[in-house]
Amino acid sequence: MQHKAHWKEWSGMVVIIVAAVFMELILGFQYNYARRQLERELERSTMTDLLTSSLRIQEVLSMAEVAVRNEVVHAEAHLNDPEYLNTIISSMVSNDKDNLDGAFFCFEPNYYPKKGYWYEPYAFQNGNKVTILQMGSAQHDYTQREFYRTAVKEGFSQWTDPYWDGDGAENIVLTYAVPITENGVPVGVLGTDLTTHWINDVVNNFHPHPSSFSMVLTQDGKLISAPSDSVASESLVTRIVTMFNDSTVERKKVGSGRVSCFLFYDEECDEWGRAYYLYKAKSPHWPILLVCYDKEVFGELDRLRGYMFIWAMVGLAVLALIVWLFIRSTRKLHAAQLEQARISAELRVANEIQQSMLPPHAMHLEDADIYGSLVPAREVGGDLYDYFVRDEKLFFCIGDVSGKGAASAMLMAVTKTLFRSASAHVANPARIMQTINESAAEDNDKCMFVTLFIGVLDLPTGRLRYCNAGHDCPYVLNNAGLESLDCDANLPVGAFEDTVYSMQETTLPEGSLLFLYTDGLTEAKNMQRAQFGSARVEETLGICVAKGLSPDLIIAQMTESVHQFVGEAEQSDDLTMLLIRYTPVRFESTIEESLVLKNDIREIKRFSEFIKEAAGKLQLDPKLAGQLRLAMEEAVVNVIDYAYPVDTEGEIHIDLQSNGQVLRVIISDAGEPFDPTAKEKTDTTLSAEERQIGGLGILLVRELMDSINYERNAGRNILTLTKKIQ
Amino acid sequence: MKVTIEEQDGKWVATLAGEMDTAAAMEVEETLHPLHESAGKDVIIECAELEYIASSGLRILLSILKAAKANGSKVLLRNVNEDIMNVFKLTGFINLFAFE
Numbered sequence: 001m002q003h004k005a006h007w008k009e010w011s012g013m014v015v016i017i018v019a020a021v022f023m024e025l026i027l028g029f030q031y032n033y034a035r036r037q038l039e040r041e042l043e044r045s046t047m048t049d050l051l052t053s054s055l056r057i058q059e060v061l062s063m064a065e066v067a068v069r070n071e072v073v074h075a076e077a078h079l080n081d082p083e084y085l086n087t088i089i090s091s092m093v094s095n096d097k098d099n100l101d102g103a104f105f106c107f108e109p110n111y112y113p114k115k116g117y118w119y120e121p122y123a124f125q126n127g128n129k130v131t132i133l134q135m136g137s138a139q140h141d142y143t144q145r146e147f148y149r150t151a152v153k154e155g156f157s158q159w160t161d162p163y164w165d166g167d168g169a170e171n172i173v174l175t176y177a178v179p180i181t182e183n184g185v186p187v188g189v190l191g192t193d194l195t196t197h198w199i200n201d202v203v204n205n206f207h208p209h210p211s212s213f214s215m216v217l218t219q220d221g222k223l224i225s226a227p228s229d230s231v232a233s234e235s236l237v238t239r240i241v242t243m244f245n246d247s248t249v250e251r252k253k254v255g256s257g258r259v260s261c262f263l264f265y266d267e268e269c270d271e272w273g274r275a276y277y278l279y280k281a282k283s284p285h286w287p288i289l290l291v292c293y294d295k296e297v298f299g300e301l302d303r304l305r306g307y308m309f310i311w312a313m314v315g316l317a318v319l320a321l322i323v324w325l326f327i328r329s330t331r332k333l334h335a336a337q338l339e340q341a342r343i344s345a346e347l348r349v350a351n352e353i354q355q356s357m358l359p360p361h362a363m364h365l366e367d368a369d370i371y372g373s374l375v376p377a378r379e380v381g382g383d384l385y386d387y388f389v390r391d392e393k394l395f396f397c398i399g400d401v402s403g404k405g406a407a408s409a410m411l412m413a414v415t416k417t418l419f420r421s422a423s424a425h426v427a428n429p430a431r432i433m434q435t436i437n438e439s440a441a442e443d444n445d446k447c448m449f450v451t452l453f454i455g456v457l458d459l460p461t462g463r464l465r466y467c468n469a470g471h472d473c474p475y476v477l478n479n480a481g482l483e484s485l486d487c488d489a490n491l492p493v494g495a496f497e498d499t500v501y502s503m504q505e506t507t508l509p510e511g512s513l514l515f516l517y518t519d520g521l522t523e524a525k526n527m528q529r530a531q532f533g534s535a536r537v538e539e540t541l542g543i544c545v546a547k548g549l550s551p552d553l554i555i556a557q558m559t560e561s562v563h564q565f566v567g568e569a570e571q572s573d574d575l576t577m578l579l580i581r582y583t584p585v586r587f588e589s590t591i592e593e594s595l596v597l598k599n600d601i602r603e604i605k606r607f608s609e610f611i612k613e614a615a616g617k618l619q620l621d622p623k624l625a626g627q628l629r630l631a632m633e634e635a636v637v638n639v640i641d642y643a644y645p646v647d648t649e650g651e652i653h654i655d656l657q658s659n660g661q662v663l664r665v666i667i668s669d670a671g672e673p674f675d676p677t678a679k680e681k682t683d684t685t686l687s688a689e690e691r692q693i694g695g696l697g698i699l700l701v702r703e704l705m706d707s708i709n710y711e712r713n714a715g716r717n718i719l720t721l722t723k724k725i726q
Numbered sequence: 727m728k729v730t731i732e733e734q735d736g737k738w739v740a741t742l743a744g745e746m747d748t749a750a751a752m753e754v755e756e757t758l759h760p761l762h763e764s765a766g767k768d769v770i771i772e773c774a775e776l777e778y779i780a781s782s783g784l785r786i787l788l789s790i791l792k793a794a795k796a797n798g799s800k801v802l803l804r805n806v807n808e809d810i811m812n813v814f815k816l817t818g819f820i821n822l823f824a825f826e
Contacts, residue, residue: 601748601749601752602749604747604748604749605747605749608745608747623809626778626809627809629778630778630780630813633747633748633780634780634781637748637780637781637782682817683818684816684817684818684821685818685821686818687822688788688791688792688795688822689792689795691788691818691822694785696781696784696785696817697781699781699816699817700781700813700816700817703816703817704816
């Protein structure tokens with residue numbers, strides 16, 4: 001069970017872990033998707049960028065081509081005037097100062113014999129003016145140059161790859177030459193040299209990412225244009241160019257397939273980057289490369305992912321914390337509940353034990369009805385009541401231990417036990433109280449005390465002796481009305497060891513009710529904190545008596561009244577009630593025999609004769625007669641032996657009364673108070689060596705008679721024995 | 727009541743007859759005294775004619791038993807009638823004596 005409970009508790013954590021995994025999956029998917037989208041976007045913009053660069057390069061080249069072609073016809077018309085031709089190239093240079101590095105004619109060897117074998121007038125920008133030099137020479141044999149040969153031999157014009165022109169332009173240039181014909185025969189070329197610096201400007205005019213840069217290579221992979229060192233280091237440029245030329249480097253087609261891409265790693269800045277490239281559509285088919293860094297493309301996304309990850313983790317951590325707190329509180333609650341349940345169970349057992357310590361709720365005797373009720377405010381209470389019958393006397397008590405709960409319950413149990421043991425052989429309630437007090441006050445460290453009322457009701461006579469130790473005075477109800485029993489102010493039990501308790505007595509008339517209670521009744525509080533009060537108790541009792549209710553119904557009615565009064569308020573104190581209704585059975589004797597004996601053992605013979613005669617009159621069974629004789633003899637001998645001091649003469653009265661069913665023997669004397677019922681019962685299981693000689697007489701009386709009752713009344717010891725004879 | 731004591735086969739035999747009430751018990755206590763000094767002899771108490779016994783009688787029997795036990799001898803009650811046996815039961819004496 002424990003294991004299962006733990007699993008249940010931690011399932012919350014499992015849910016969080018699953019949620020974390022899912023969240024991470026979703027974040028990952030989102031990231032990849034967004035990255036893919038960004039990549040596509042990058043590819044689109046790169047393509048546009050590359051195409052734009054390509055067109056711009058083409059635009060510049062085309063303008064140069066057009067400028068040359070436009071002058072070809074003009075030049076062909078003035079082939080006969082070499083000086084005029086110089087003005088053509090001179091004006092070409094001055095017309096395009098920005099890109100045109102130079103313009104030139106090259107003629108077939110000896111075309112102008114005056115001008116020499118090689119003739120190449122070359123116009124170029126020299127400061128603010130245009131200078132024309134004749135460049136052709138054996139060292140500068142233009143006829144061997146590619147552009148010249150293809151133009152003159154094949155009539156085909158194309159841009160050369162960039163080359164270092166140390167003779168004319170002193171610059172890296174591109175050359176474009178158009179054949180000049182005379183009567184359909186090529187006689188030379190008109191050409192132009194373009195610098196390359198504009199290419200960088202054109203391709204790096206604009207990029208969406210700040211660190212991006214473009215470069216242009218020749219068709220066979222040589223660098224034409226690279227950004228300045230501040231934009232891209234030479235080594236990086238070299239490496240990218242090397243990678244571009246390395247066919248083993250993995251590359252992929254992008255978009256329609258015209259653009260390709262490969263990845264590279266920039267060690268200098270520890271960044272991954274990618275190079276897109278596009279071959280220029282028109283000749284020259286230069287590849288244009290656009291380089292960009294992943295950091296700039298995906299940086300924002302990576303940061304976003306980082307933030308999202310952090311926030312997700314924070315969220316999950318908060319959630320986990322909440323779950324953990326919840327689990328902890330649940331566990332605490334669970335533990336508390338278990339503890340509560342354990343205590344409740346223990347208290348329930350304690351309650352059962354306590355309830356089992358109480359006598360039966362109801363007892364019916366021939367002469368009385370007793371009904372008790374104890375409703376503890378908590379599981380265990382400090383109230384008690386008890387009753388039992390011994391020798392035709394009803395011993396009863398009701399008490400209230402100070403405080404509530406377990407400690408009170410313990411003292412309650414102790415008090416009850418003390419009551420039983422103290423009243424086993426004593427019928428004087430003050431002495432019983434004294435005995436209880438001495439035991440209870442001893443080692444009473446907690447200074448707890450008990451208010452206790454002890455009563456001893458002699459059932460045949462209705463004589464009630466009682467002792468009240470600080471308890472609420474009981475009520476007596478009879479035909480004369482309702483009155484509170486007069487009680488002396490004795491200290492509660494357990495307070496002081498040496499308290500002396502006073503006994504009081506009264507006689508309960510036939511049909512009387514004795515109602516005992518604890519302050520839980522009178523001090524029961526309703527929601528307004530008002531107390532039930534003795535007035536309500538008296539009122540309820542009055543109604544009950546008027547209705548002639550039986551004790552159980554009276555208790556029920558009283559309980560109901562208190563509940564109605566208290567309403568929803570919590571029961572603040574134990575509620576205990578004990579009700580005794582005294583209804584003595586009248587003994588109507590039909591036969592009476594009397595005998596007066598002297599306190600002399602020799603009188604026993606007279607007694608024996610008396611009893612034999614009486615047995616005959618009562619028509620007793622001989623066996624029963626023998627038992628009665630023995631019991632009575634023992635009782636009488638007891639009186640002879642103990643009632644009067646030695647050498648004092650006294651009388652013993654024996655009265656036999658029978659109603660046909662029950663025989664009653666009253667043995668009375670005027671001697672010293674002597675209660676034979678107070679004797680401890682002789683242990684009949686002892687061995688011969690251990691057995692005491694005495695104690696047999698009263699043992700036989702108890703064994704042979706149905707009941708024995710002792711009363712001291714008006715200076716006389718009165719011992720009443722009864723026996724069923726029918 | 728009548729009480730006789732005689733010696734038979736090295737044993738004391740006491741015969742109790744009649745009603746042993748408290749007064750009678752006082753009277754016969756002296757008669758039965760020799761049984762206290764049984765001097766190792768077993769005691770047989772013949773109760774066939776014993777009709778009644780009160781606690782004082784029981785006390786005499788108990789004192790005889792105590793004395794006999796102290797001397798290592800036995801006490802045997804013989805022919806105890808039903809009513810008296812009941813008294814022995816009630817007092818627990820039935821466990822102390824041997825009966826025949």
